[in-house]
Amino acid sequence: MRRVVCMFFILLMSFVSVSAQQNQDSLMIKRISDEIFMNGKAYENLRFLCKKVGPRLSGSAGAALAVEQTARMLREAGADTVYLQPCMVPRWERGAKEIGRASLNNGQTMPLNIVALGNAVGTPVGGISAQVIEVKSFKELEALGADKVKGKIIFYNYRMDPRFISTFAAYGDAGVYRSSGPSRAAALGAVAVIVRTLSPVLDDNPHTGATKYEEGKPKIPAVAISTNGAVELSKAIADGKIGSVYLKTNCKMLEDVLSYNVIGEIRGAEVPAEVITVGGHLDSWDLAEGAHDDGTGCMQSIEIIRAMKALAIRPKRTIRAVMFMNEENGLRGGTKYGEVAKTENKKFIMAMESDAGGFTPRGFGFSADARQKAKIMSWKPLFHPYGALEFNEGGGGADIGPLRPLGTALIGLNPDSQRYMDLHHARTDVFEAVSERELNLGTVVMAAMVYLVSQYGL
């Protein structure tokens, strides 16, 4: 009996102590939240990044300016140390505006609203003119066979499936046509591909994004067509109106150039050798301002540094805000960061990435071992007041992926996904599409997680 009573007291005390601790944490998170909502700089910094820097594809002048300016923002945020981590990046250039048109059998032409896919080769100087064949799937493509595909332009008209609740799931489902479509068509002798834009809305904005040529297959030109354009082209094909299609793209891959990850750090007050990484990617596609992709993730990461400094929080462990270079078409920055991490005499305990838009946060996805996960899950109630209720298995981010083999727990911020694919990689991904409150709320839950890991480790 005495033992039972004793056990009871031990349990009770540990409960009280957990409660008291969580209450302290809850108050600190509220202070962080108030600081971000009252004095946050992420939104104004984002305005600067979008409007004064603008597009910043790896290797471009915009990317170089972005490196310089985010280093400044990190210094202004009060980071103890700000430095650049060199890495070589690919340099792909779109060149002059693409031309696409279909010659109709009635002698007229129909303009095609296209953009080249990222990393794609350009057409010959005179362009490419060929018959077009529409397929809805790889299965349809394979069924045609080399005889019918040879010399043709393949039009992948796979509609992004609106039935997925997560638009990232729909993106994963449809994205294979953008990534693998060119090589799979080339393997059958196609001369170019047109891929329907990966967007759930019907509009006139073609979305770019990287394609990936398979080793040993011919590299053929590849473009995205706007969703409205895809519908129109499909109809014209079905009506037997199309004679041939002409494509002219001017893109090319140049030599690698030197670029940088931008890093700002608060040195841990007690365990400085344990490092928490929080970041987004600094490069963006060339068509827009890269507001949601991924200006927001970068600005949120800088804001975490700023808020901690403004509140004079001295984290026990080191916190690093990292602007990764070249996520979009090479992942060289993330790869370099992982390589360097291996050589540093430090423990990379947790890495978080925000690269799913600056929308209202719904929660996090985790790639971590069981003990790390259990600790993270014990903090879940602290996120309830901020609506970050979904703590899911799986997740992280492309740039922080290379840290996982070091035992680093990876955490991806999961914002609401409904609007993301409307503007992803399109000219509509601009500052005006970001809500200041949504951006700040995302920062709050990121900062809360970073704070907890910095205090308690993982």
Next chain:
Amino acid sequence: MRRVVCMFFILLMSFVSVSAQQNQDSLMIKRISDEIFMNGKAYENLRFLCKKVGPRLSGSAGAALAVEQTARMLREAGADTVYLQPCMVPRWERGAKEIGRASLNNGQTMPLNIVALGNAVGTPVGGISAQVIEVKSFKELEALGADKVKGKIIFYNYRMDPRFISTFAAYGDAGVYRSSGPSRAAALGAVAVIVRTLSPVLDDNPHTGATKYEEGKPKIPAVAISTNGAVELSKAIADGKIGSVYLKTNCKMLEDVLSYNVIGEIRGAEVPAEVITVGGHLDSWDLAEGAHDDGTGCMQSIEIIRAMKALAIRPKRTIRAVMFMNEENGLRGGTKYGEVAKTENKKFIMAMESDAGGFTPRGFGFSADARQKAKIMSWKPLFHPYGALEFNEGGGGADIGPLRPLGTALIGLNPDSQRYMDLHHARTDVFEAVSERELNLGTVVMAAMVYLVSQYGL
């Protein structure tokens, strides 16, 4: 032992049966979701309501057209019965564009970006010219006392508090200056009030909304000033630049006119006398298209009828989609619906309202008795795939409030609130501010709840 085993089997079987049932429900909800995302009409109907009908303040020609057009939409959605429920509504008119300006001591004038508050009286034909006094709170107002307030224009410059995570909480906190500010200032002899717009963003869009004159107090003119305008005016006052302020508003309350709630119904196949009400309000402020407030709630309610009919679902209980008239400045439609409900020989088991914007759904708020709540809570896991995770105590909607005394369980859809107050009652509340996917996802969770109540009662 046998009894224990027996109990175990009973428990097991009931678990299996609940599981099997929930599995069936889960499949049906997925079918509803797919139907709404694949073939939904809410977005195109909303476009029509916003662009072809437009503003529809109670008693206006727009409101009359909205009645006619939503009745058509309900018929096209396949409702078994569509009818209009007459009710008298107030008719307030803004009249010609308001004029506001401050005369500066240097002889110049500063224009004030204002709109009259809804239900407010207008100024005399010649306008009102008076000294302006800024207060940040009622406490500051009362401290001034009648001596200082008499004959003056009171400028309530209370900033909406960004620290609230729910913008509805911030709205509740700041909204008292719009609703009670005029009468409280008038009680001390003020001649007019200027209220800072209820918005978390700094911009040039004044937001209107109803004010409420207190019985027995003088009715004085009342306007909202844009947030940027409030900041500018406050600074000019602090700098001692302002001589006097001139306000001219042309609004007035006219005689009540006949209008309607619009009702479309699917008759219950098994228990038709049990009625589920689902609705939004059809009236909107006169400054904008009333997209989020509350075109979306109306279009979602119609879409529930359409989706059920398209899927040939025959609900056991009666489902009524109701477009309530006059939520904004009188609540006459909701009141009338409640009055008529009392006289109908029916049981109003549940009423749901969507009047918090067409944003991604976060969950529901409930005003219901313990048994009703327990049943609703048992369905919560079914909503998990759709991200509607927050099932909270309290909620419903202004229009369905009058049903609560009948024992009706009230359910309010709670969408994400971050962007709502940016455009609420402002000219920016337009169709373009609505995301088709967010709108549809809201409809899905509403339809799921309506479906479950229609099958199992409450």
